[in-house]
Amino acid sequence: xxxxxxxxxxxxxxxxxxxxxxxxxxxxxxxxxxxxxxxxxxxxxxxxxxxxxxxxxxxxxxxxxxxxxxxxxxxxxxxxxxxxxxxxxxxxxxxxxxxxxxxxxxxxxxxxxxxxxxxxxxxxxxxxxxxxxxxxxxxxxxxxxxxxxxxxxxxxxxxxxxxxxxxxxxxxxxxxxxxxxxxxxxxxxxxxxxxxxxxxxxxxxxxxxxxxxxxxxxxxxxxxxxxxxxxxxxxxxxxxxxxxxxxxxxxxxxxxxxxxxxxxxxxxxxxxxxxxxxxxxxxxxxxxxxxxxxxxxxx
Amino acid sequence: xxxxxxxxxxxxxxxxxxxxxxxxxxxxxxxxxxxxxxxxxxxxxxxxxxxxxxxxxxxxxxxxxxxxxxxxxxxxxxxxxxxxxxxxxxxxxxxxxxxxxxxxxxxxxxxxxxxxxxxxxxxxxxxxxxxxxxxxxxxxxxxxxxxxxxxxxxxxxxxxxxxxxxxxxxxxxxxxxxxxxxxxxxxxxxxxxxxxxxxxxxxxxxxxxxxxxxxxxxxxxxxxxxxxxxxxxxxxxxxxxxxxxxxxxxxxxxxxxxxxxxxxxxxxxxxxxxxxxxxxxxxxxxxxxxxxxxxxxxxxxxxxxxxxxxxxxxx
Numbered sequence: 001x002x003x004x005x006x007x008x009x010x011x012x013x014x015x016x017x018x019x020x021x022x023x024x025x026x027x028x029x030x031x032x033x034x035x036x037x038x039x040x041x042x043x044x045x046x047x048x049x050x051x052x053x054x055x056x057x058x059x060x061x062x063x064x065x066x067x068x069x070x071x072x073x074x075x076x077x078x079x080x081x082x083x084x085x086x087x088x089x090x091x092x093x094x095x096x097x098x099x100x101x102x103x104x105x106x107x108x109x110x111x112x113x114x115x116x117x118x119x120x121x122x123x124x125x126x127x128x129x130x131x132x133x134x135x136x137x138x139x140x141x142x143x144x145x146x147x148x149x150x151x152x153x154x155x156x157x158x159x160x161x162x163x164x165x166x167x168x169x170x171x172x173x174x175x176x177x178x179x180x181x182x183x184x185x186x187x188x189x190x191x192x193x194x195x196x197x198x199x200x201x202x203x204x205x206x207x208x209x210x211x212x213x214x215x216x217x218x219x220x221x222x223x224x225x226x227x228x229x230x231x232x233x234x235x236x237x238x239x240x241x242x243x244x245x246x247x248x249x250x251x252x253x254x255x256x257x258x259x260x261x262x263x264x265x266x267x268x269x270x271x272x273x274x275x276x277x278x279x280x281x282x283x284x285x286x287x288x289x290x291x292x293x294x295x296x297x298x299x
Numbered sequence: 300x301x302x303x304x305x306x307x308x309x310x311x312x313x314x315x316x317x318x319x320x321x322x323x324x325x326x327x328x329x330x331x332x333x334x335x336x337x338x339x340x341x342x343x344x345x346x347x348x349x350x351x352x353x354x355x356x357x358x359x360x361x362x363x364x365x366x367x368x369x370x371x372x373x374x375x376x377x378x379x380x381x382x383x384x385x386x387x388x389x390x391x392x393x394x395x396x397x398x399x400x401x402x403x404x405x406x407x408x409x410x411x412x413x414x415x416x417x418x419x420x421x422x423x424x425x426x427x428x429x430x431x432x433x434x435x436x437x438x439x440x441x442x443x444x445x446x447x448x449x450x451x452x453x454x455x456x457x458x459x460x461x462x463x464x465x466x467x468x469x470x471x472x473x474x475x476x477x478x479x480x481x482x483x484x485x486x487x488x489x490x491x492x493x494x495x496x497x498x499x500x501x502x503x504x505x506x507x508x509x510x511x512x513x514x515x516x517x518x519x520x521x522x523x524x525x526x527x528x529x530x531x532x533x534x535x536x537x538x539x540x541x542x543x544x545x546x547x548x549x550x551x552x553x554x555x556x557x558x559x560x561x562x563x564x565x566x567x568x569x570x571x572x573x574x575x576x577x578x579x580x581x582x583x584x585x586x587x588x589x590x591x592x593x594x595x596x597x598x599x600x601x602x603x604x605x606x607x608x609x610x611x612x613x614x
Contacts, residue, residue: 036430036433036434134312134313134316135316137313138313138316138317138320139320141313141314141316141317141590141593141594142317142586142589142590142593143547143548143549143551143552143589143590143593144548144549144552145549145551145552145553145555145556146551146552146555146570146586146589146590147586149555149570149571149574150321150324150582150586151324153574153582154324154325154327226440226441230441230443233443233445234443234445234552234556237445237556238555238556238559238571239575240574253445253446253449256449257449257560260449260452260453261452261453261456264453264457267449267450267453268450268453271442271443271446271449271450274443274446275438275441275442275443275446278440278441278442278443279437279438279441282437282440282441283437286433286437
């Protein structure tokens, strides 16, 4: 019995022990050489930092009505004030929290549900594969934003529900991304060897399949973070996401529509914040794709 | 043919699955539909409640309700709007052309902007052009279309004193005014998409240009233009069409927001108003219509492959 547990490790040993740290160092070095990825990583780091340090960075309370409404950017209020006389800069800073919070949790949800489905489908094959992937395809038969709107309409508009809706919508993408490499790995002799030794399916998946699926999933997660942030902004813009008075970029942009001709600043700045963070994740994802999988064309 | 039959069958199955999903989603709604309806009319007596339930078929079991809904849909009967009492089918039929016009004009604009620029960018192999295309392409993916729309409105109003129209003019009554109304919405949707197409066109063209038959074409003395357009572009089109097809989901989603911003009373506008007013028959039917459109477009893209490349024979 103990043989069954130790043997797969022996099969995997050369790859794991010699490969992992060396590979990680290689990946980091390669990332450093790609300016695009570097800019992306720096932007993402900056957005995360702003979100984490929001209480320290923000000069004012983001929901306090403290000044005249619709002030242009000036010395006192660096980014001006919004239609209720709230400090625009503080709201932009706190908005990073909402975007990242919803984005990260939604992608984790999609990764958990979709990734697991994809790996199990690819590993088991047969009817499990057919049923699971067809179910995922059905979710893909609806335009993502329309499905997200339908889900938030049913669940009711709130931060948590937006997160859930985005998570559900992006699950099939992860299922597809995870299934491909799993199918390829399952054919390899070392999986057959592990099976022959009697290693349980779960062990094979965790030890031999997951490491092979990790790279494409990581790239997908980074790219999905950008679309998740965009979707949250879109839903909030439509009034189906974050609710006032919480500072959310999409909501701020939406509220600005009534005043944008008088005060263009409150329309320009939140959109810029969305664009910069989304661009950061896209650049990072693109760079990661180039480095992790040289065969995969970066479109 | 066998492939086509399988593909068509799967399309039907997928749509059936989607219809069950949408149906169940609407049944999950918090609160009783009768209470939502009664919200506008005050308190209802027990008999009135029962009457309302019967009128909307809500006293039947859930599977029966689903079958009734499906039967109605196949007959073109999508139920009545909770709010206006208008038949939903009639409502959607009047809104659909606006969305189709918006989508078709956008795809047209994307093709006209994206493919020529992509071909131009493929002629140069310099690293600067490559980086530029990559960065601009990512920008196109990153700028929210609703922000572009807002910026365009601000710019147009400051420069030309233009304002979003209050009343939609159909192309049948006044095509010129209609095109003016469509210009900014189409532009806001097309800008982001066309840079994606530029990027795809360029990389696809570069791949084709590196192949032997291009060398042959050049060697036999064809003009650069003929090689580029007749030999290279035709072969490079497949990945470009794929990307355009993949972007349709984004486009159909973008249509919802764009219609809302510019006040175009199309399907997206109808969907959102249905959601805001909790008009579930309208929401249910509109989401279904979006799904049908999306699935049919994907099918069309698949069929287009065989036309573009006769070498592709599905079995």
